[in-house]
Amino acid sequence: MSSMQKDVESYKKLLKGLKSNTGDDLYSHLIEVFGHLMRHYPEDALDKIEEVSYLCKNKDDVNIQEFLKIAEEIRFKTCTEANSEYSFKAGKLFEAPVLEEDEEPPEKAPVGNVPDLITLGRVFEWAGITFGEKEYFLLQKSLAKLAETSGATKIRFWGKIYGTNRDYYIAEGVKEGDEEGEGDEEKPADFEARGTGVNQFVYWVAHDSLSEWTQLPDLFPKYLKVSRDIKISFTGDLEKDIVTVPFFHGKEKHYLRAQIARIHHGTTLVPKGLYRTNEEDLKEIEANEPEDEENKYVPQTENQNHLSNWSHYPKGILQNCRTQHMDPEPEEEDERDPEEILKEIEAKDPYDPRLKLISDDSEVEKGVPAWNIRLHGDKERQKTIRGKTEHNGVIVVKSNRWPGSVTVWKGVNWHQIYVGNGHKYEIKSYFPVHSPYIPEDPEDIEEHPEPNPQEVEAPPANEGEGAAEGDKEGEGNNDE
Known part of the structure; x- marks a missing residue:
């Protein structure tokens, strides 16, 4: 037995060992779920897996065959009706006139x-x-x-x-x-x-x-x-x-x-x-x-x-x-x-x-x-x-x-x-196209009264102010 077969058998044994309170093992449940999915929902199995799993686990209280049978009949009926309608319409293009015994077919008008x-x-x-x-x-x-x-x-x-x-x-x-x-x-x-x-x-x-x-x-x-x-x-x-x-x-x-x-x-x-x-x-x-x-x-x-x-x-x-x-x-007035x-x-x-x-x-x-x-x-x-x-x-x-x-x-x-x-x-x-982008309004600048030198009092002189400019370092030296 190859190593892959050994792994499969070990997984089966593991799934069969996982059982519910009712005694059903996980392996049998998965076999049943996938069987219904392949038979009834081959195209949308992923979307229906939770629903089918719930029906299988609660089959004592819910008749699972009623749900799956209805879905199957609906698909079969829809497909059958569509094919029947198509065949009926297509057949009208080929149908011949129904004639009684010894009745000759009517003459057809010439087709363009x-x-x-x-x-x-x-x-x-x-x-x-x-x-x-x-x-x-x-x-x-x-x-x-x-x-x-x-x-x-x-x-x-x-x-x-x-x-x-x-x-x-x-x-x-x-x-x-x-x-x-x-x-x-x-x-x-x-x-x-x-x-x-x-x-x-x-x-x-x-x-x-x-x-x-x-x-x-x-x-x-x-x-x-x-x-x-x-x-x-x-x-x-x-x-x-x-x-x-x-x-x-x-x-x-x-x-x-x-x-x-x-x-x-x-x-x-x-x-x-x-x-x-x-x-x-x-x-x-x-x-x-x-x-x-x-x-x-x-x-x-x-x-x-x-x-x-x-x-x-x-x-x-x-x-x-x-x-x-x-x-x-x-017009009456136009003489041209x-x-x-x-x-x-x-x-x-x-x-x-x-x-x-x-x-x-x-x-x-x-x-x-x-x-x-x-x-x-x-x-x-x-x-x-x-x-x-x-x-x-x-x-x-x-x-x-x-x-x-x-x-x-x-x-x-x-x-x-x-x-x-x-x-x-x-x-x-x-x-209609979208209106152009309108930027937000900028923040308002803080308003101040307009300065007037005649109305504003001069600030008090600080200590040390008023000294001669020549007393400052580097100033007052005349090279001339």
Whole structure:
């Protein structure tokens, strides 16, 4: 027998020799306590050791199985209910219509274009963004079902915005026809109709891949205006009131819709050279398609690794919270031509140039550029089996002005996604700061009456005073 085994046996013998008044030894008590802890409290054994020890010592007066059985049933019931609810929700994405005998399945309406999220997810991983293949698969099924029920012609996964209680998954799509989602609120005169301006796309939100999608209302300029002056965290409740200064006349769904529009119009990019401005109207763009297809410009990975080869795609949002100035309505006393008034308005609130290069964007702050770009993976082209060459590198373009907005380029395609808190990077603080340190008052100086020689009596002369100065030692000796 080894020395370690001898020590173990001696400790066992020592513990068995320590007995209580009832005759129970410490060794048996510890075996019983640790057995219950391993079976019932494996994750919080240290916190439960005193409780279980008390129950074991008082098992004649307390039914220990009742306590442990209840705790075990609660954990099992909670886990079972969660798995059952998850399976039920996930199963609804795959369920087929129930048909009677000899009944033919109904014809399904055509589903709009839904990108392959599983393939895109592998590309987004190069930018450090992933939800897992399982979640992408469920999102893919959920978006396909949304396209079927909503009638949208195009739908894509726009991204995710974090909330304090629940997050928002966001889907972007093109939906024609009725304009739902605005509620009973009357549309203002400066409202941009669906399919144009800030309402070019329709957006839906869900809290996870198994939740129902809720369509967000179309955006009114008044909500966009106030959103530029406030900053508040999302909670995950679309109907929550926004209490800020200045006051926001809407719910969280309106604030969320405004932030989505600001992110979309500020960070959506296209490779340089694919589009050109319209010669007749410089505020519009068109595809750059030459007559000779052989000379058609095709962006390459080597070129797209530079900020100067990326351009802003959508129109910028003006100070009037629209993408287009409205035709002016001159006052009765104003006899100027409406075109002259419109030119004056545009001079005060000019349009951003279309297809503006992101390399021309101003810095976020001193030393911090508006965009970062990086090439991941292969740095050079590789030969294929067919003798051609291809570039397998992945280019990631990240916005510093809107942290979380990412554009990823791979091959000849580019994709965009946003994952963040939905706020713009700003230096200024929206919260009250501590007041500056106020030092304590200094001690007051003792006050004395102002001296007046005419009123103050001369002090009596001390003994020895009045003697001639020459009598002092070392004085009165004149060398002249």
